[in-house]
Amino acid sequence: MTDTTILTASKISKTFKQKEVLRDLDFNLSENQIVAICGTNGSGKSVFMRVLAGLVLPDNGSVTIFGTTLDRKNEFPVNTGVHFDNSGLLLTETARNNLLLLAMVSNTISKERIDEVIRLVGLEPMDKRPVRTYSTGMRQRLGIAQALMEDPKLLMLDEPTTGLDFAGQDWFHDLIHELQNQGKTILITSHSKEEIAKFCDQAYEMAGGQLRRI
C-alpha cells in the first residue's frame, strides 16, 4: 500500500460565539486508508468534517485535498463525497427523486448510476414512498448513497452508523471495506471507540479542539 497524502489540514482554527471549537489543528490523510475520528458530543468532530468539506470556513489555517487548497476560488473539494449526521434529504420526495435532484446539479451522473447506487445501499429505486416514511436506518443508507453517487475517491462520513441496527452496521462495515478494496479513502466520525476499532486503519480522538492519535 503506498502512503500518499491526499488531504492535509494545517493549523485549522474555528470559533463560534466565543467558543473555540477547533484550535490549531493539524491532520493528514493517506490514500486508500480508513481513518476514524471519535470524540464526545460537541467536541468538534462534525465541525472539522464540515471544514474539510468546505461547508464551514475556518478562521485560520488551510485545507488541501488532492493537491487543491480550498479558498475563494475552490470553495469545495472535488472528487469527494460527504454524508453528515442529518441525511440531507427532502422528506416529501422519493429516494430516487432526491438523488435525481442532486445529480442534476452534479451534471455527470446517469439514471442507471442512480438506480445502481440505490440498490448498492439496499434500497429499491422504484419505491414510490416519500422519504418521510423511511426509518432512520433507511435514511442513513440513502444519505450514504448520495455520497457514493459520483464515485468519489474520498468519502467523508459523519456518524454514518447512527440509526443503523446491528445488521445494518455489519452491512456498513462490509461496504466500506469493499470501497477500500476499490481504492477509495474513507474518513468517518463516530461516538464509539469500540466500533471504530473493528475496521479502521487509524483512529484519532478529538478533544479540546485538537486531534490526538489513539
Next chain:
Amino acid sequence: MMIKPTANFSNTFISELKRATRSRGFIIALLLGMLLLGLGLNYASHYPEEKSFVDQWYLAYNHSFYFQMLPLIACFPFADSLSSDRKQGYLERLAVRQTFKKVMSAKFIANAFAGALAAILPLLLLYAFTTLTNQNPINHPALNTVDGRPYEMQELVHLFQNSPDLFILLVAGVVFFIGALFATLGMASTLLVNHRFVALSLPFLLASLLQYFANRAKLIPWYLAPSEVLLTPNFSPSHAFETTNEMPRLFILPASLLLISLAIIVLFGKRQQVLENSLLPQKKSAHPLDLTKLIPARLQNFPIKESRLQRGSKWGNYFRTQLNIHIRPVQIIVIVVMMAVLSGVMLGWMKLQLPQVFTAEAGNAPPNTWDLYFRTIGDPWAMALVTANLFLFMVSNLQPQTAFGQLSIKRLGARWRSWLAHLGFLLLAAIAYGLLIFIVIHLTGRLLGLPFSTQWSVMRLSFEHINLVGYLVDPPNHALVFATVFGMSTLGFFSMSLLVLLINTLTQRRLIGYFIVEILLISSLPLASIFLNLPPFFQYVPIIRNLVMRFYPFVLRNLDQTYTSIYTWLIWLIVLLPLTWLAYRKQDYLSHPDAD
C-alpha cells in the same frame, strides 16, 4: 431524591419582575413608546394653537398610532422570556426551587405587569409634559374636530370636557390593562410554538388583523377593533357606536384575549409539556396536525425531469432544482384561493361604497375586472396583511440552507453561484406572483359578473375608489397604469424578500426574517401617517408607501412622484444586493434538520 421547593411565591415574582423591568426589551419598549408619542406630538403641533393640554395629549396619543403598536410595546419587555428560559434550562432551575404552578404564575404576572408598565409610562410622561408646558384653557371650539376629540361616546365626551385629568388617566388605565393582556397572550403563545419571535409577533399580527377586519373591511363587529377598545376617536363614517348601552361590548375583546390566553395556558402549560419540551429541545413533536400528511403527494411537488440529467450547465440545473424544491402545487393553490377570496371581499366593498355605479346608470362603461385589480392590489391593508405577507412567507425558506441544500451547493461548487441562483429565484418568484394574482383577480371578477374590457369604466371618475391617482386615469391607457402598479409591487416584493434572505442568512433561522419584515411592513401603515409632516425623503421611508399608489393621508401623489417609489426600491436593491452577497460569501453551513 426530590428537592423540596424552598423559595416562596413573592420571592420568585419579585425576581422575575426585576428581570422584566431591567431587561433590554423594557428599555426598547419605553423608547419606542416615547418615540411614537414624540412623533404624535409633532403631528399635534399642526393643530390650532388654542389646544389645551388634554387636546395635545389626546392628539399625540391618536396620531402616534399607539393603539396599533401597543402589542409590540407590551411584548418587548418580557413576553419572550418563557421561551428563552425553557431553551436555556433556566425554567427547570426555577421549577426545582418552587412549585411549577407558582413559577408559571410569577412569570405570567411579572410579564403582564412589565408589559403594562412599558405601555403606560410613556403616556404618563406625556401627561406630565403637556400639563407642565400647556396652560391654555380647555374646550376651545377651535379644536372641535372629528379626529381631535372623542365625539361618539357621550360619557367620554363629558369626561374630556369636565375632568380632563381623569379622562387621561382613564385612557392610560385602559392602555395599561390591554397592554397586560397582549403581553400575556404573547407569552402564552410560546407554549404553542416555542420561539421567542412568536411572542413578539403573534399579538401584533392578531391585533393588526382584527383592526383591519373590524375597522376597515368591516367584516367583523366594530368592537373587536383594538382602536375602539383603546378609546381613540373613530374615523369611520359608518360606525355604529352611538348609544351608551353598547359600551359593555367594549369588554368583549379584552375578555376574549384573556380567555384565549388562559385556554392556551391550561391546555398547553402543564408541567410535563413545558419542562419535557425544554429537556428535549430537538425532539420532534408528535403533533396531531401534520399538514404534510394531509396534503396528497401529487400536490406536494412538481414532477422532476429526468431528461435534465447530464445536460445544461451546473448553475442552470441548480436553479431548476431550486424551482422544484421551493415552488409547490399546494402553494399555488393557497395563493389562488386567498387572492380569490380577497378580490371577492374587495368587490363587495366596492358595491357597498358605490352602489350606483353597479346599476344601469353606469351605461356602457360599467365597472370591469381592471377596476377590481387596481382596487385589490392598491389597498394598503390588504397589501400588508395578505398580498405581500403571503409572498414573503412563501419565499422565506431559501435560507438557512437545509442539509439537502448544503449538499447541492457543494456540488454546485461556489457560494456566490448559490447567491445568484437565489436572486434569480426571488426575482422570478416576484414577477410570477404578480402575474398570478393579476390573472386570479381578473378571473374572479369575471366569475362574479364583471366584464373584461380594454376601456376605462365609470370608476375612472371615482378613481380614489380603485386606489389610483387622478393623472393615471386621465389617458385611457391601462397598460401604462398596470406597468406602474405592477412595477412598484413586484420590485417591492423582490426587495423585501432580499431583506428576508439577508436576515435569515445572518441569523441562520428561517422565520425570523419573515417576521421582522412583516412587522416592518405592518408598522409602516401607522408610520406613513406619522411621517406626514416630515420632509419628502422621509415620507417614502415607510414600506407601504412604495407598494401602493394611494394611502391615507397620502390620498394624492403628485405627477413628479409617480416613480419615486420605484427609485426607493432601487435604493433598497443597491444596499441589499452587496449585503446579501457578502453574507453568502462568509456563510458557514452548519447542521440543520432535514426539511420537507
